[in-house]
Amino acid sequence: xxxxxxxxxxxxxxxxxxxxxxxxxxxxxxxxxxxxxxxxxxxxxxxxxxxxxxxxxxxxxxxxxxxxxxxxxxxxxxxxxxxxxxxxxxxxxxxxxxxxxxxxxxxxxxxxxxxxxxxxxxxxxxxxxxxxxxxxxxxxxxxxxxxxxxxxxxxxxxxxxxxxxxxxxxxxxxxxxxxxxxxxxxxxxxxxxxxxxxxxxxxxxxxxxxxxxxxxxxxxxxxxxxxxxxxxxxxxxxxxxxxxxxxxxxxxxxxxxxxxxx
Amino acid sequence: xxxxxxxxxxxxxxxxxxxxxxxxxxxxxxxxxxxxxxxxxxxxxxxxxxxxxxxxxxxxxxxxxxxxxxxxxxxxxxxxxxxxxxxxxxxxxxxxxxxxxxxxxxxxxxxxxxxxxxxxxxxx
Numbered sequence: 614x615x616x617x618x619x620x621x622x623x624x625x626x627x628x629x630x631x632x633x634x635x636x637x638x639x640x641x642x643x644x645x646x647x648x649x650x651x652x653x654x655x656x657x658x659x660x661x662x663x664x665x666x667x668x669x670x671x672x673x674x675x676x677x678x679x680x681x682x683x684x685x686x687x688x689x690x691x692x693x694x695x696x697x698x699x700x701x702x703x704x705x706x707x708x709x710x711x712x713x714x715x716x717x718x719x720x721x722x723x724x725x726x727x728x729x730x731x732x733x734x735x736x737x738x739x740x741x742x743x744x745x746x747x748x749x750x751x752x753x754x755x756x757x758x759x760x761x762x763x764x765x766x767x768x769x770x771x772x773x774x775x776x777x778x779x780x781x782x783x784x785x786x787x788x789x790x791x792x793x794x795x796x797x798x799x800x801x802x803x804x805x806x807x808x809x810x811x812x813x814x815x816x817x818x819x820x821x822x823x824x825x826x827x828x829x830x831x832x833x834x835x836x837x838x839x840x841x842x843x844x845x846x847x848x849x850x851x852x853x854x855x856x857x858x859x860x861x862x863x864x865x866x867x868x869x870x871x872x873x874x875x
Numbered sequence: 876x877x878x879x880x881x882x883x884x885x886x887x888x889x890x891x892x893x894x895x896x897x898x899x900x901x902x903x904x905x906x907x908x909x910x911x912x913x914x915x916x917x918x919x920x921x922x923x924x925x926x927x928x929x930x931x932x933x934x935x936x937x938x939x940x941x942x943x944x945x946x947x948x949x950x951x952x953x954x955x956x957x958x959x960x961x962x963x964x965x966x967x968x969x970x971x972x973x974x975x976x977x978x979x980x981x982x983x984x985x986x987x988x989x990x991x992x993x994x995x996x997x998x999x
Contacts, residue, residue: 656898659898740878745877748877752892
């Protein structure tokens with residue numbers, strides 16, 4: 614009984630580390646292909662353009678609306694709290710840090726995960742179950758070059774560009790709230806932001822967006838690839854993929870906070 | 876067949892990847908092949924919008940786009956639903972086979988009578 618218990622724990626631990634090793638191997642393989650010029654063939658470029666359109670362009674109206682709604686409310690709360698605690702002198706850096714470093718990339722990553730991450734996971738899982746991936750292999754078409762790389766790159770491009778858009782909208786909303794709470798005019802607000810924004814803020818925004826974009830596509834792709842050979846396995850694959858993706862997003866967020874606090 | 880691509884894209888993909896042809900040029904080759912057998916109208920259709928016969932021809936054209944010299948067709952009577960006569964199919968294969976590739980059809984002995992007197996040699 615005790616022996617079986619330890620065997621079970623041992624098996625689970627081995628499986629866990631093996632799956633991490635496999636995932637790392639897959640990530641490394643994708644990164645290697647990303648820097649190889651031969652990966653960028655006409656078919657891949659066409660898929661990349663389509664993916665960027667589906668992921669970044671198609672979502673713009675909804676995204677702008679969400680950015681206005683959530684961005685305004687959040688920045689409003691932050692400004693109200695800063696005023697309440699007499700932090701008016703720090704308001705520029707508070708807004709910049711909150712909008713650029715924290716909320717914009719995080720919210721964008723969540724939205725893209727929900728919309729495109731699930732779609733990509735399902736697409737790869739269906740292709741896997743239908744043996745379409747085998748067809749591509751039979752024709753000696755590299756799956757990483759043709760299927761995975763365009764999706765990963767589109768994730769990086771989309772999350773980064775939409776994060777910047779989100780940050781701009783959020784900073785715009787910030788002006789409305791500073792106008793109401795502090796009676797601040799536009800010129801003062803602009804000067805305040807210009808003084809508060811540093812290269813490090815922009816660098817953090819870019820690095821976090823790239824990291825979020827990378828995992829937003831990589832994890833659903835990997836999860837889709839691991840789907841068992843049955844249609845009933847597709848929802849399970851999407852479910853597992855999304856859970857892992859959300860854990861990865863939170864992990865990156867926490868890691869960036871830790872690194873910033875050093 | 877790749878379900879998220881239309882018929883033209885399915886055919887053109889091979890030349891885009893292996894011969895690095897631009898998408899438009901590769902699709903022009905695909906349209907040309909489909910036109911040979913009067914199927915250019917299915918170019919923009921997805922898998923679910925085509926009959927099994929149309930899908931069969933697209934699969935053959937796609938195979939002809941590859942560099943391999945031998946094409947195997949396994950049990951066409953199973954692939955094409957309600958196929959009564961193989962002659963029209965064989966005639967179209969001849970039309971498509973401009974590069975004179977070897978086309979080998981593998982079928983069950985029970986279907987042997989369908990091929991007698993046709994454009995192919997029967998090897999048991």
